[in-house]
Amino acid sequence: MALASCKQILEEAQKKCYGVGAYNVNNMEQIQAIMTAAKETNSPVIIQVSRGALKYSNSTYLQYLMKAAIIENPDIPIAMHLDHGNSLETVIKAIELGFSSVMIDGSLMEDGKTISTYDYNVKVTRSVVEYAHARGVSVEAEIGTLGGLEDGVGSDRVHLTEPKLAKKFVDETNVDSLAIAIGTSHGAYKFKGTSTNLAFDILREVRALIDIPIVLHGASSVPKKLINEINKYGGKMSDAAGIPVESLQEAIKLGITKINVDTDGRLAITAAIRKVFTECPEKFDPRDYLGQARSELTNLIVLKMNAFGTVNHANDYIPKGFEEMKKLYISK
Ligand code: G3H
Ligand code: 13P
Ligand code: ZN
Numbered sequence: 001m002a003l004a005s006c007k008q009i010l011e012e013a014q015k016k017c018y019g020v021g022a023y024n025v026n027n028m029e030q031i032q033a034i035m036t037a038a039k040e041t042n043s044p045v046i047i048q049v050s051r052g053a054l055k056y057s058n059s060t061y062l063q064y065l066m067k068a069a070i071i072e073n074p075d076i077p078i079a080m081h082l083d084h085g086n087s088l089e090t091v092i093k094a095i096e097l098g099f100s101s102v103m104i105d106g107s108l109m110e111d112g113k114t115i116s117t118y119d120y121n122v123k124v125t126r127s128v129v130e131y132a133h134a135r136g137v138s139v140e141a142e143i144g145t146l147g148g149l150e151d152g153v154g155s156d157r158v159h160l161t162e163p164k165l166a167k168k169f170v171d172e173t174n175v176d177s178l179a180i181a182i183g184t185s186h187g188a189y190k191f192k193g194t195s196t197n198l199a200f201d202i203l204r205e206v207r208a209l210i211d212i213p214i215v216l217h218g219a220s221s222v223p224k225k226l227i228n229e230i231n232k233y234g235g236k237m238s239d240a241a242g243i244p245v246e247s248l249q250e251a252i253k254l255g256i257t258k259i260n261v262d263t264d265g266r267l268a269i270t271a272a273i274r275k276v277f278t279e280c281p282e283k284f285d286p287r288d289y290l291g292q293a294r295s296e297l298t299n300l301i302v303l304k305m306n307a308f309g310t311v312n313h314a315n316d317y318i319p320k321g322f323e324e325m326k327k328l329y330i331s332k
Contacts, residue, residue: 002070004077004319006101007138007176009044010213010257012317018309019252022046022215023301024083024262026053028065029294030269035069035076036294037301043310044077046101046258050084051112054093063097077319081140083260086110088127095137100322103140103179104128107159115145118165125173133174136325140258143169144181146218163205170210177213177258180206182251184218188227188240188263196244200254207255216256220263221245223300226271233274245307252308259308265297272296 006022013020023034025047038045047069049062057065066080082094082102087110091102106121108114125141132139144161161180170178182199184190206214222242230237248259272293276283283289305311320328 002074002076002078002319003098003100003321004044004079005136005138005176005325006046006079006081006140006258007325008317008320009046009077009079010177012044013310013313014213014257016313016316017252018313019248019257019259020044020046020310021301021304021308022048022079022081022083022258022260023265024048024050024053024260025062025066026056027062029290030265030297031065031069033265033294033297034301035073035078036298037305038076038078038314039073040298041302041305041311042076042314043305043312044314044316045310046079046081048081048083048103048260049094049099050262051086051090053083059093059097067098076314077317084112085128086112088124088131091128091132095132095135099137101138101140102128102132103142105142105179107142107145107181115159118143118169122169122172125169125175129174133329134326136322136329138176138325140177140179140215141169141173141175142179142181142215142217146181146185160199161202161206163202163209166206167209170212175212177215178206178210179215179217179258179260182216184216184243186218186263188220188222188237188242188267190218190220190222190243191241192239196241196247198243198247198251200250203251203254203256213257214255215258215260216248216251217260219243219248219259220261220267221248222263222267226264226267229271230267230274233271233278235270235274249307259304261304264300264304268296268300269293 106124276289
């Protein structure tokens with residue numbers, strides 16, 4: 001069985017100091033691209049799904065597509081992870097769908113926009129931890145907020161993480177991994193001007209204070225090549241900018257283990273489809289452009305798996321099932 005919890009995947013990665021990409025999906029081609037890349041590079045992988053993705057796919061379609069990935073790839077540890085869960089109710093639904101891992105983003109209120117208080121965050125996170133751990137499911141939480149409003153996820157105000165508060169939060173909630181805010185934001189427009197600096201001093205301080213895996217949201221690199229390609233074939237994305245790969249590698253060295261990537265996948269798909277439409281206007285079989293998009297997405301993820309150091313770690317350990325994880329939580 002290839003299904004693994006994020007806790008196990010990330011703790012194994014943390015021990016060996018490499019990063020694991022968590023790739024957002026909405027459809028079959030994205031899941032297939034991720035799995036082809038994971039198989040080709042022998043990498044463990046986290047497939048993550050937002051509330052928007054669940055809504056778009058009517059939950060059941062995505063649930064079974066992810067299960068297909070698990071059946072098709074018995075040798076690859078795969079986590080089915082809920083991204084930016086906004087309430088215990090959403091988390092319960094994800095666990096009922098078979099997710100091995102959930103995020104509760106209590107840094108924002110249930111609307112996914114309004115910045116919450118520390119006390120609210122602790123309260124909602126604790127309730128999720130209690131529910132999820134009793135079922136062998138691991139939990140990611142967040143402290144501090146990212147910038148950038150994207151499709152209702154994320155605040156437009158940035159609050160970088162306070163390291164001492166992060167330590168207090170982990171002690172009070174017993175979460176398995178923690179997302180921190182060090183200057184990234186969701187989407188394709190992360191920086192204005194030329195600066196792409198991240199607050200590595202905060203990351204260093206947090207790493208020194210807590211020992212669970214640390215998560216970086218908003219970690220797409222927004223490759224110039226893809227933006228140029230999109231613009232060349234009729235797109236309009238002039239000021240797009242992301243986190244340079246070198247910064248992500250530095251972040252991994254300093255203690256980031258889970259790297260969230262959604263936007264870069266969207267860009268690879270859009271560039272590929274625009275190119276087919278422009279160069280072959282006679283084509284109308286979706287397989288011609290969705291197939292090309294899937295190949296380009298595979299290539300992108302192979303590059304990321306290499307850059308994050310995930311390659312050749314799929315066989316380092318045997319994925320633990322829900323029952324084993326449940327026992328592990330009870331014993332602690
Ligand atoms: O963190 C947000 C992810 O990019 C998911 O975006 O809510 O548009 O699916 P979405
Ligand atoms: P990007 O928008 O940088 O890809 O971030 C995705 C993310 O953080 C999903 O939770
Ligand atoms: Zn995110």
